[in-house]
Amino acid sequence: MTTKFRGRKLAARIGSALAALALVGTGAAALAQNWGATIVESDNGHRIGNPKAKTKLVEFMSYTCSHCADFAREGDAAIKLGYLPKGDVSYEIRHLLRDPFDLTAALLTHCGDPKKFAGNHNAIMLSQDAWFEKGRKTTRAQQARWQFGSNGARRQAIASDLGFYELMENRGYSRAELDRCLTDEAKANALAEASQADVEKYGLQGTPSFVMNGTLLDGVHNWAALRPVLDKRR
Known part of the structure; x- marks a missing residue:
């Protein structure tokens, strides 16, 4: 026994x-499960992180906005590394289109697999100073190409003159792939319409602006102001 x-x-x-x-x-x-590596395309941007996160942060940005470039340097990495991995925060980057340069850049960041978006976004956003400088040095003949011809041809001219082709080719894209994205009129119209709808829905007046769980964060336009708001929600 x-x-x-x-x-x-x-x-x-x-x-x-x-x-x-x-x-x-x-x-x-x-x-x-690192939610920071999970990314899906939305109608006007991309969401990174857990789709069921209790805190849903949306950034409305413009590629021609210097303050957005500052936020990309200061806050983008901090959010992805410090807030997304555990799954309690998601981060969506959406486009507020101000001009043809914004639309050209947005179409390129959306080009190809959605998983490439974060790298595409950083490549263009963090090199803003360099392509701004190229833009300042363009000739009148170059600038004329931005205003005549089909919409796709105008965006191709902008991409060429500002160095976007070279930037994206260094990320593994072919010229043919980039041309397909730049001349995708359906996508261009969808981005423009979604951008305008977001402006009207949230009353957006500048970039970067942030919406958390459906509410616009009044007076929050940089990482220093956003960080304590995020920390309270964790």
Whole structure:
């Protein structure tokens, strides 16, 4: 009887140990889920992170906005590394289109697999000073190409003169792929319409602007102002 009793106790201990290991494994799997690597395309941008996050942050930005470039340097990485991985915050980048340069850049960031968006976005946003300078040095003949011809041809001229082709080719795109994206009139119209709809819906007046859980954050236009608001919601 003693031998059988000890056998049952040993079996129970083994069962408990296996159950504990299973729980550890489940926890490890949860920790291994890095939501910062999850990205899906929306109608006017891309959402990064857990779609069921309790805090849903949306940034409305413009590629020709210097303050947006500042935020990309100061806040973008901080959000992706410090807030998204655990899944309690999601971060959506949406476009507020101010001019043909914005639309050209937005079409290029949307080009190809949605998983490429974050890299495309950073490549254009963080090199803003360089392509601004190229824009300042363009000739009148170059600038005339931005205003005549089909919409697609105008965007191709802008992409060429500001160095966007070279920038994106360095990211692995072919000229043919980029031309397809730049001349995608349906996509261009969809982005423009969604941008205008966002302006009207939220009363957006500048960039960057932020909406959290459906509410526009009044007076919040940089990382220093956004960070404490995010921290309160965690």
